[in-house]
Amino acid sequence: MxxxxxxxxxxxxxxxxxxxxxxxxxxxxxxxxxxxxxxxAHRVRYKVGDDLVERHARELHAxxxxxxxxxxxxxxxxxxxxxxxxDLTTR
Numbered sequence: 103m104x105x106x107x108x109x110x111x112x113x114x115x116x117x118x119x120x121x122x123x124x125x126x127x128x129x130x131x132x133x134x135x136x137x138x139x140x141x142x143a144h145r146v147r148y149k150v151g152d153d154l155v156e157r158h159a160r161e162l163h164a165x166x167x168x169x170x171x172x173x174x175x176x177x178x179x180x181x182x183x184x185x186x187x188x189d190l191t192t193r
Contacts, residue, residue, distance in 0.1 A: 128176035139184045150190045158186035
């Protein structure tokens with residue numbers, strides 16, 4: 103991935119970035135909203151692949167924001183992934 107020093111001055115350079123695979127949970131199911139997001143992601147995982155969700159989430163974010171994707175927190179990225187899942191499965 104290209105360096106982002108021009109777009110956000112490297113403010114997102116985190117030493118240990120988390121991987122968002124099948125075992126990672128950036129949002130802990132503590133409340134009703136977060137548990138709904140986690141449950142929905144688990145329920146539709148067989149319908150849409152993680153790579154498709156990731157690409158669509160980045161596309162949705164790019165359309166709605168000038169912020170750098172890598173500068174978003176893990177929770178914010180997961181919210182964009184949730185919106186992508188909803189968009190991809192309710193068409």
